[in-house]
Amino acid sequence: MYPVSRLAAVQEATAKAGLDALLLTPGPDLRYVSGYEAKPSERLTCLVVPASGEPYLMVPRLEVPGAQASPAARLGLEFAGWDETDDPYAIAAARLGRVGRVGLADRMWAMSSLRFREVLPDAEQVLAGSVLGELRMRKSPAEVAALRAAGEAIDSVHRRVPEFLRAGRTEREVGRDIAEAILASGHETVDFVIVASGPNGASPHHGVSDRVIQAGEPVVVDIGGRLPTGYCSDSTRTYSVGEPPAEFAASYEVLRRAQEAACAAVRPGVPCESIDATARDIIAEAGHGDHFIHRTGHGIGLETHEEPYIVSGNGAPMEPGFAFSVEPGIYLPGRHGARIEDILVCTDSGGERLNDTPRELVIV
Structure with a gap:
């Protein structure tokens, strides 16, 4: 249900849409791309899909085992665990570098979208649905x-x-x-x-x-x-x-x-x-x-x-x-x-x- 080709198609569509990356937090967008059904919480879980380069899944370290047991493990993703004293938004921003446009998961909590705005102040934020909607409505x-x-x-x-x-x-x-x-x-x-x-x-x-x-x-x-x-x-x-x-x-x-x-x-x-x-x-x-x-x-x-x-x-x-x-x-x-x-x-x-x-x- 979640082949590697889906992730590749999402990455290709991200580049074609002129976005530098998709940031997918728990919800249907994350599950569609990775197969991982993470529970939303105050701790950030986020699949980062850059237009070029390797995608990776940021996940609280205490939840890494659960992520590795999910279908996402079959995608060859890096599981980037972060500790309780880390700022995962700052870590994500540092790894992304300078970006102009990013797509946020349509169901991303406001607390996360606002934090991403803080750490990526020069990036235009758009809905990831502008990329994923075209893929998700064509069922395999x-x-x-x-x-x-x-x-x-x-x-x-x-x-x-x-x-x-x-x-x-x-x-x-x-x-x-x-x-x-x-x-x-x-x-x-x-x-x-x-x-x-x-x-x-x-x-x-x-x-x-x-x-x-x-x-x-x-x-x-x-x-x-x-x-x-x-x-x-x-x-x-x-x-x-x-x-x-x-x-x-x-x-x-x-x-x-x-x-x-x-x-x-x-x-x-x-x-x-x-x-x-x-x-x-x-x-x-x-x-x-x-x-x-x-x-x-x-x-x-x-x-x-x-x-x-x-x-x-x-x-x-x-x-x-x-x-x-x-x-x-x-x-x-x-x-x-x-x-x-x-x-x-x-x-x-x-x-x-x-x-x-x-x-x-x-x-x-």
Whole structure:
């Protein structure tokens, strides 16, 4: 998953972008380049990737054994341990020498970015994502396989949701069962559980509450986590506890058609924003344009949300290896909501869904 060629590609891209170095502290950028999942703390861990020269991993000396046991050890990196009385920022600056532009990890803590500004006062700081984003959104076959496994794992949880979902239970009780099922499916972490019943379904990022689920109510269930590979799952299905109101069933059918059409529109060369427009136009034509209040999708990989974003204004053309969600929704404040979400990967011939549970309204 973390071949030496990836590090070489990052170094080449750093030079092409006119940067003297990337400084990658704990987070998805560091894990993408090195395979090392370091815990962020007040002690500096930083992979220094110069545009030319040998990359090295600065790490607190007490954490060197853990770094050496990680996939980063296969990259032939120098593990530059530093002691408690050292100033690791000053050490990094001295090793870098005079630099004009450096890329900082997108998730770098402010305490670290400000210290790097102090010790590299003449260097322009930019986001490392300006280099890594272009690489990370083009998934390799191994990454697609990891995302496919994540999709299969979260699908297995959605198949169990009808066991947990019934009138008289609270959203929180159902959410607790789902979280346990996510871990039982092989996920390493539970990243989020949304169980949004009745009017709560009109809030796309609701979460869970102590609201008691009522008979005849739609329930939006959006769940995701991370597998030991580091790759994420994310899938939404909408359920109904008994027969839903007729007007909800009608709007849900509009949503299902919109999601199906957007998935079918995926192919190389198609602008990302056109996928959004495909779903949005169908929903707007049915009179629900004002009720679709978010973008159609987001990229996914080592982060649940990353490039590319499926949204108006993103004219970037689809490419094989792009992995992203297609998740239109219809939300009626004070009444109910619905969303259908699949993860897709763009292939040479179209879009491959990585989720495969029923997209029709599931009545439990």
